[in-house]
Amino acid sequence: MKFKKPALTLSFLVCISLLAPSARAQTLIHYTLNNTDASQVAGGIVTNSGTLGNGTNGGAGITLTNDIPTNGVPAGAGNRAVVCNGAGGILAPGTEQLNNTAIANAGGFTYETWFKWNGAGNVNAIIDYAGTQKLIRPSGQPDVEMQYYNTNNSPVSILISAAASNQWHYIAAVFTAAGLDSHTNVTGNFTFYLDTNTSTGSLSGVTISPFGDSLNRTIGVGMHPAGFASDFFNGLIYEPQVTLGALPASSLLFKPGVVVTTTNDAGAGSLRAAVSNAVNGATITFAAGLNGQTILLTNGQIVLNQNVAIDGSALTGGITLSGNHTNRIFMVNGGVSATLTSLTITDGNVSDFGGGVYNLGTLTVNGCTFAGNFAGTAGGAVGIRAPSL
Numbered sequence: 001m002k003f004k005k006p007a008l009t010l011s012f013l014v015c016i017s018l019l020a021p022s023a024r025a026q027t028l029i030h031y032t033l034n035n036t037d038a039s040q041v042a043g044g045i046v047t048n049s050g051t052l053g054n055g056t057n058g059g060a061g062i063t064l065t066n067d068i069p070t071n072g073v074p075a076g077a078g079n080r081a082v083v084c085n086g087a088g089g090i091l092a093p094g095t096e097q098l099n100n101t102a103i104a105n106a107g108g109f110t111y112e113t114w115f116k117w118n119g120a121g122n123v124n125a126i127i128d129y130a131g132t133q134k135l136i137r138p139s140g141q142p143d144v145e146m147q148y149y150n151t152n153n154s155p156v157s158i159l160i161s162a163a164a165s166n167q168w169h170y171i172a173a174v175f176t177a178a179g180l181d182s183h184t185n186v187t188g189n190f191t192f193y194l195d196t197n198t199s200t201g202s203l204s205g206v207t208i209s210p211f212g213d214s215l216n217r218t219i220g221v222g223m224h225p226a227g228f229a230s231d232f233f234n235g236l237i238y239e240p241q242v243t244l245g246a247l248p249a250s251s252l253l254f255k256p257g258v259v260v261t262t263t264n265d266a267g268a269g270s271l272r273a274a275v276s277n278a279v280n281g282a283t284i285t286f287a288a289g290l291n292g293q294t295i296l297l298t299n300g301q302i303v304l305n306q307n308v309a310i311d312g313s314a315l316t317g318g319i320t321l322s323g324n325h326t327n328r329i330f331m332v333n334g335g336v337s338a339t340l341t342s343l344t345i346t347d348g349n350v351s352d353f354g355g356g357v358y359n360l361g362t363l364t365v366n367g368c369t370f371a372g373n374f375a376g377t378a379g380g381a382v383g384i385r386a387p388s389l
Helices: 035-042 100-106 271-277
Strands: 008-015 026-030 055-059 063-065 081-085 088-091 108-117 125-129 133-136 143-149 155-162 169-180 186-194 201-208 219-221 234-244 258-260 282-286 294-296 302-304 308-311 320-322 330-332 337-341 344-346 357-359 362-371 382-384
Touching: 026 219, 035 063, 081 088, 100 108, 100 169, 100 186, 100 234, 108 125, 108 133, 125 234, 143 169, 143 186, 143 201, 155 186, 155 201, 219 234, 258 271, 271 282, 271 302, 271 308, 330 337, 357 362, 362 382
Parallel strands: 258 282, 282 308, 294 320, 302 330, 308 337, 320 344, 330 357, 337 362, 344 362, 357 382
Antiparallel strands: 008 362, 026 234, 055 088, 063 081, 081 234, 088 219, 108 169, 108 234, 125 133, 125 219, 133 143, 143 155, 169 186, 186 201
16 A cells, blocks of 8 residues: 655654663763653752662752753753752762772773863862762862872872863763772773763873772762762763773763764765764764755665764754655664654655655654655655564
8 A cells, every 4th residue: 555644743762673782881870860850859869870779969959950061962861950059969879889899890980971160169079989089170270180099098189181161071080990909909090081982181000099988988979978068069960970890982971973064965064974974872963054954865865774863953944854755764774773853854755664764773753744755565754664583
């Protein structure tokens, strides 16, 4: 049976693939927050997708804001950031979660988050275990720092890189453990990332003492775990994550974005080239100059063969992707997670399934409009077919 779908706007989730589990480090904390979490946060509970359980408000607590970063933010991240007003933060349940023995057994630890410091405060703790292993943005100097305690139980500060106030920055500190001695000192190397998932610096020959473990404290986000007044963060924190294990660059939260700059169907700046060049998990967006424009596909469908988000939400006049009455617009391969947001997908034409999109993987569609797409068998707008087993 042949049919043509009328115009419609869709927001839905299609999940038909079974992805094999892979070995991964243990995520202790990952506070991914959305507008739907506001009432729970107001009640003092901060949802945690990590293994430690939900966080709780520390000090004066936190609120949420829709001021969030865009650079490197992966698909599926939250739509709210944490507001730290210099008097409150988040405390994880339990204590000694990053003790030296656990770090050595896991091969290291990783701190990462986006932050936006407002220029106030003093120490400005971003992520802090026990008060001794902390990411901070001190006032009065230009750099974000990593601090740890050495074998003399004295603090050592590593200047990572300059991070201007009132701007969003992504920061990651990855400690790769090399050994644990008889005094429970853990040795290893730090690798740092600022506003990228390419290393921006490193320090070898680091020895971290177990002094912090002896204090029997927890992990604070936006605050010292003991609530020291001078340490509260002033500004915003987004997607803070603490991992027991040294994450490789490819596994960090930061996913480089790609910007489409032309309506051409191929070549530099095109959507087709963006899909081809994007790393796994990247977000593809559109330059402001493409507002209200149409990308006409003349070289066949665009195949999505790795996880990707294609997002037109920044364009108030939208962006249209046309199959020119001769092509399907997107094919989502098996095992791939794709997210399409705020796109108009039109004039796709195929003889089999899915004139607009043919999905063999996991497809999320947010606020997209499908119009004038034709499929000879089924699925004028979106065709869905389970992969072979």
